[in-house]
Amino acid sequence: MTEFLQQLINGLALGAIYALIALGYTMVYGILRFINFAHGDVFMLGAFAGLFLTPVVQRFFPPQSYLGGIVVLLLAMAICTGFGILIEILAYRPLRNRPKLTVLITAIGVSLFIEYTCQHRLVFGAAPRKFPDLIPVTTWNVDQLVVSSTQVIVFVTTILLLIILRFIVQKTRMGTAMRAVSFNEQAAALMGVNINSIISFTFGLGSALAAAGGILFAMSYSSIDPLMGVQTGLKAFVAAVVGGIGNLPGAALGGILIGVIETFAGGIPGLSNYRDGIAFTILIVVLIFRPTGLLSKPQVEKV
């Protein structure tokens, strides 16, 4: 029982990070209907932004303080918002209204471009780097359960960000416009919604969440490298599809689900080697029984 709860805590911490990344995939898919493969790399850029910002921020704030950590997180989110918007304007905007496949291949190209550029020795280099401790690291023992301060921070940050995101999407003018564009792009444009700025805003918002995920991931695993976004990004995308792509609560649910199941599978001796295959197995099982994901409504194909 203790072990079960412990695995559950670890799984939820991992799932929260998947959820943050999955939200970016699902928002972009909801509006543009394509898989933004470069999203996992924005997640990586977020972690590296944190790595380079920490020494700068710690000059002004006491090292390993919560305030300093929050400043690093916010700055990294701001930088990645810029990256997200830049990627959209340079690579995807020229392809608006092109066949979906073209955009998909471009997204793969952008992803490869970021990965290989960052692996170059003049940029980040291919070797893994150690991520500095942003916050005071302590662990609490509650009745044999071990909970680290990082895990608590991961939870709290994720939940706060989800609440903010929900507020933006449901209550603000930008959010209303986002939902309108996702519902029917042409009709939204006719109603005076500026499609391009909404799409840029969506990319920025998703990239900010990915950056937060990157920092939280780096804090939890303390080692980062330019290819960290590949597997994590794929699994987060799988999480978005499992929850029903285009559906925000679905992405959060899918992320948590994949994180928890993966952690449990990692704890079972015979299955631990197959850990990387678990997410895809869940995906296939879910898609066979519910082709549009867990939380979205089935759609009828019209001629």
Add this chain to the structure above:
Amino acid sequence: MKSGAKRYLLLALLAAVVISFFSAYFNRYYLGVTIDVGINIILAVSLNLINGHTGQFSLGHAGFMAVGGYIAAKFSLMLSPALPPWAQPLIFGAGLLLGGSVAALTGLAVGVPTLRLYGDYLAIVTLGFGEIIRVFFQTTETFGAATGLTGIPNWTNFGWAWGSAAICVFVVTCLVNSTYGRGFIAVNDDEIAASASGVNPVRYKVTAFVIGAFFAGIAGGLYAHHKSFLSPTGFDFMKSIDIVVMVILGGMGRTVGVIIAAILLTLLPEYLREFSDYRMILYALLIIIIMITRPQGLFTFGFKVRNSK
């Protein structure tokens, strides 16, 4: 048309076999690259049947290649010490066919449940299957787990590689141009209209998947006996992307274009070896620029561009 195609096939096979008799006189490095080209032609042409002619989007071709490669390699590793040297071509041929058949069965197993899905969903599921296959080989002791298989006999020569490529091109071309094969193109053009006209889209999609997987398996077997070792990391997502890029660059559904693209994309990295630091960055940029400027592929001229999917 049909007998013409058969003549080409015989000619290509004959040329491949004759050249392979003289292969001892060629530079080993160039010969190796030429064999790589042949293997990549098989991969690209077989993926073109799925992605180009039938209009599906598979991102898991490297997975099928891995299945064929591992099975064929294991087969020859087990049998070659027990049999005399003259039986080598027999073992190799049987191993390739076995690898291809197992890959085809995998293709069937993947295709039947997933091909009800469309577009992006299919892409992500095939990607998932590719990853699952890789994880399977990475964790199974019989197939060498993470270290991979080593000491595979070095049997792939020019004749085997280009002979198989000729057969693959022949089969795919004849299939697509046959009465039955028009169904693939119908499914690509409009699935709903095709099924309204009595063409069963799922059956065509599964057929395309199985045949594509079969040839990918053959290519995997050739690759295994060319490089003499197999490691699961060689069959990751990146390998699938490489093959997809060949198909896109050549123009979806244009066999000749795809063959040219496969040749170019195999030779290009060899020429760029001096700039190895920038090679992959250039490659990625190339994909983006081509997609923005010539999405129909480099070698598509004078045809109406399909813009359905």
